[in-house]
Amino acid sequence: MTGPARVHWTEGEESRSARWRSESGAAPPRRVQVANDTLTADAAFRLASEGTAILWRGDFQNARQLLQALARRIDKPKKEKKAKPGASTISPVDAFNLHRQAQSQRARTLAMLVMEFNGAHHVTLRRAPEVSRACSEAYGPGDATQGTYVTSLRELLGLISAHEWRKKGVELAALGGERIHPHYGVFAPVRGEYLALVAEAPLPPALASGSLAFDIGTGTGVLAAILARRGVQQVLATDQDPRALACARENLARLGLATRVELQQVDLFPPGRAPLVVCNPPWVPARPSSPLEHAVYDPDSRMLRGFLQGLAAHLVPGGEGWLILSDLAEHLGLRPRGELMAWIDAAGLHVLSRVDTRPQHPKAGDASDALHAARAAEVTSLWRLAAAASL
Template identity: 70%
Template sequence: MNTDNLASGVEGSPGSSGNNSPLIHWVETDESRAARWRSEAGVQPPGRVQVADDTLTADVAYRLACEGTALLWRSDFQNGRQLLQAMARRFDRKLHKPHTVVHAPSEAFNHHRMVQAQRARTLGMLLIPFEADHLIPLRRAPDVQDACTEAYGPADAPYVASLRELLGLIGAHEWRKKGVEIPALKARIHPHYGVFSPVRGEYVALAADAPLPELLSSSSLAFDIGTGTGVLAAVLARRGVARVVATDQDGRALDCARENIARLGLSGQVEVVHADLFPPGRAPLVVCNPPWVPARPSSPLENAIYDTDSRMLRGFLAGLAEHLEPGGEGWLILSDLAEHLDLRSRSELLALVDQAGLQVLGRVDVRPTHPRSSDPTDPLYAARAAEVTSLWRLGVNG
């Protein structure tokens, strides 16, 4: 890994090569080395780095990682992957030792997030070197150029990243290639890296089965707020809505939605636009599936799951009345998981609806069928087992 041109620590200007990224420093063969640091989660480069190879045992690697020392892997790639798995087993064994039972749902949730963050931080200490063009200079290293380009963009200089993050990039790339089968579309949706994948199909089924507002028969227009992969916009178009305007403010989501809409042959019906919530104008139907849990994301990748102070939920409800045609409906698709975690009450949700000048016209419920809802070993099992996902049909008061 030639780092001669990076050792000065000059940051350079932002660009596709990641030249706006911080530097990571280490000593190797008695020489000071440096390279760009990349982290999709926004993690700062570790302060202590030592070179590691096959002579390092899993116990020592785990101890060093827990102490905050990062390990720059210099041996066989697959052996590094096995070391990461061994470190994960050690963390999980420690996690499952008897400990004080947390009773309150919100305490269980906060404890779970704290443990997950600690796990990510510890396992993120095993690092992989990259050459330019996302090439890994290790034996038996896979070809990760496509996966890394999708997440990081082009790379014209060496860099270092977490092996754990790299494996996540590879997994996301495979999901993007394979796609997620959507029965309502009889087709697949292909999620991009960093865009929430519609693997929980119950919310898609709600939008596919709920009765469409009668007003659509005379004015066939719908808005899909926070479209993500574009799956709900595609479902509405396939249901016969002549024109759907799908919005998002995330660049990756916009690219992903446009690609999926084009692949499905729906570009003539669905327009994907950049907007913070609503596009201009009014529609007979406005649909939104906001993040379900009112908590602060710990990384950009969690923005589709956690919604700080219910910002998107509040924004959708507050602006819905002025974007609905008279007699139109707003569909709020929302899980009640936050209620079972004591993070938001049903009365608080209904108060937001009332304050926005809206009324509940009806509600359709479905119970999730994802594996965690039936796994008693999951730390949040009690909440997940009770969870219900609902499509709230909302109209303007009066």
Template identity: 65%
Template sequence: MIEWSRQGQTQQAQWRSEAGAPAPRRVVTADDTLPADTAYRMACEGTGLLWQGDFQNARHLLQALMRRTDSKTGKHRRAAAKAAQKAAVATPSEVFHLHRQAQAQRARVLASVLIPLEGDYSIALRRAPDWREACTQAWGPATGERCVATLRELLGLVGAYEWRKKGVEVPALGAAPRNRIHPHYGVFSPVRGEYVDLVASTPLPSQALAFDIGVGTGVLSAVLVRRGVQRVVATDQDPRALACAHDNLQRLGVLPQVELLQANLFPPGRAPLVVCNPPWVPARASSPIEHAVYDEGSRMLRGFLAGLAEHLEPGGEGWLILSDLAEHLGLRPREQLLGWIAEAGLVVRGRHDVKPVHAKAADAGDALHAARAAEVTSLWRLAAVV
């Protein structure tokens, strides 16, 4: 629960945070009279600003906080210069961790603007939008309890709601309009299509059966069925991902060929093709959605490799789709990956590579530009040692 005082009375509501962040230790009410500089100072001190004014002005305040966190004037310029000096002599892995620390600090400041929601997810503030449907899709049916969430998280929630309605076009699934994936809140969207294209173009060892490990939105299962695979067994630990995959596979008309199972990695049995696109970066995720990118200790990657041989039919292939970004960041050397493959009793039959095409790869101002510019995404064709 989160508590605050208003007109001398203590009020409380349920604290909501998708990332599991703790509620601010100190919460004060704020409205349109609060200067942005004062709000920024309070946010840096860890104070939560429970908004009681015009809703649109809360958005303006959040934008003002963004400008101040990204500012390169005054003390911010000095701090940025100091950070640049530190980064100039840092190793790639140190640059990555400095970048993550800066991101976390920025996120903490921007999470200071808090919005109260009524028991039906409505927002009882002037000029507040009706986001009840978006909240219901993300959080489930309203319980009648008042709650408080950060404005930044609510904006992300609504953005995900719009993406879910619009969908993401995936050319590998064929011609429009039956080629769109609709990601649910908390499920990573296939906006980087190069890994999907690899699965769509690599010759299949068999069309009888495939396992899709970590199904997510269901995009790879759909691609495999569209390529003629007669049956796919797809697994995921996350109920949201399984619900999302079910929705997408049904929309695309391929659900009858796909069995969805809640499981940690492999389903029972063996298959001639086992496909996995694990998180690429061995680092701690700061929110559930980041688990699609960050995996501390490469646990999913190592688990997939360790169990692959016993789930492959004789002559079968395991397709590991993996970016080498971690190698360029100094977080996981290629020799370590090859060692894990060998230790698992696997050999590399072949590898198909593609250069990612996304905005950050071309952004010279990005802190990780050097690593992103060198990044290659690969589909490793693995087989059990005979």
């Protein structure tokens, strides 16, 4: 058996190594160069672009400025070449793939600026902030006996940002202004339009005889909380991710709904049937480039297809399945509407109605975004589905 991944470097003519941490699943860098405040941004950019990690020994705040300088060099607008006469316009799916490739390359380059931590999650650099709590929330409790580890500054800043989100929470109109506190690695419910769909759609009449709902892929627990606040007496909420379940448990307890929502670690459906089954699967059928992207990207639409295929078997007579789904994939050329409708039909389901809403996030109006055309046309829908045999 192999042990934890390690990163190796030479410092002061001494060979050294430490554990490697990467929540994105990145492999440890093969080449490492120790650097400090004397390193210029141009030299750092050359090293990072070549795949050489920069192990920082200088001032922490200077490292943050260096990371920003690297990002500016990556994001510097390139001169557009004039299109040749008769040249074809790039397709939406090609634009999406090029965008993903650029994102992946950008992430790899910025991840080359790395720092060493002791086992208790402390960074021993000048002007370094106290980050042990943020690291503990993602990595688990620190242990000084475990030796040092190395991770990227970019990841550390992500941990700090997630810690602040967790402390402050996200205020949601669909919960009457109360807050949901996302944990690191759990998708934050920042797009209020899809929450409003669940908060406002008419509840199925079948709930009158059995006030039970399933929330498939609960994440932060936000949809389970909305259903409980709407009067559903018992919600069974499922997720595969232990982080998501811990996050949902904390949020539901804070909202006073712990006794109304039961959490289960299962893939998709809990046992049994319910008058209402709700699911908000990842919207884009593409391969995630890191474990943290699974909330957005769903290879082959696995979760969407699994929900549709299993829904009829988990609805009571007269029950409804609510599918919350954006059509962004359709505008990107990744999943045609006809394919979705064919999956619904093959699963023995019937569309009762569909409620649409427009996205309100900033990228929808950002003309400089690489996927602006698709985002500007995007519609998010709540599909009310029923088993065809029960109609």
